[in-house]
Amino acid sequence: GQQLNQSPQSMFIQEGEDVSMNCTSSSIFNTWLWYKQDPGEGPVLLIALYKAGKLTSNGRLTAQFGITRKDSFLNISASIPSDVGIYFCAGQLSQFYFGTGTSLTVIP
Amino acid sequence: NAGVTQTPKFQVLKTGQSMTLQCAQDMNHNSMYWYRQDPGMGLRLIYYSASEGTTDKGEVPNGYNVSRLNKREFSLRLESAAPSQTSVYFCASSGVAGYYGYTFGSGTRLTVV
Numbered sequence: 664g665q666q667l668n669q670s671p672q673s674m675f676i677q678e679g680e681d682v683s684m685n686c687t688s689s690s691i692f693n694t695w696l697w698y699k700q701d702p703g704e705g706p707v708l709l710i711a712l713y714k715a716g717k718l719t720s721n722g723r724l725t726a727q728f729g730i731t732r733k734d735s736f737l738n739i740s741a742s743i744p745s746d747v748g749i750y751f752c753a754g755q756l757s758q759f760y761f762g763t764g765t766s767l768t769v770i771p
Numbered sequence: 772n773a774g775v776t777q778t779p780k781f782q783v784l785k786t787g788q789s790m791t792l793q794c795a796q797d798m799n800h801n802s803m804y805w806y807r808q809d810p811g812m813g814l815r816l817i818y819y820s821a822s823e824g825t826t827d828k829g830e831v832p833n834g835y836n837v838s839r840l841n842k843r844e845f846s847l848r849l850e851s852a853a854p855s856q857t858s859v860y861f862c863a864s865s866g867v868a869g870y871y872g873y874t875f876g877s878g879t880r881l882t883v884v
Binding site: 669704711762 | 811814863876
């Protein structure tokens, strides 16, 4: 399958700090998605990216579809305790391929 | 609430036992998927069904079978469970070509002893 490399693997941050994570691949994707997974739950879609080079925002979240179409990043501004969870990127060819996740811990 | 419903939430099997994981969606989605999630491995596609009446293998299909019973339901069967199949299983569904991404169920945590 396609390899999507997510970094960092885990992050421990103070409440109020900004967070940045990214996803890279050797393949060119048509669509990038970012999901968040809470403990014991399934992933929930945060942001969908359809156009290379474009920034898309959803509240405190901002994501970009890399101009090469091989990467994407997700930023979270002013983190809060409920941001805790695992964040997954997903890139689409004929189907979606998922990264290995970034585990985020927010310390109050 | 509308979405994807998976049953059971938890299951413990002995090696060699069989079981079926059930999945149903009420969003009128055409496509449905089964993933497994293992630590450090992300989500890996087991099988998918692009539309009612079709099923295709994903990245890790060995040891599994699926049935697209109707547009709403997509089941995953383990014929002879092995410890390597201990995992969290997620069902997902999507509309046309997954353009708006996938909607996931809350998962089934399976342990094979």
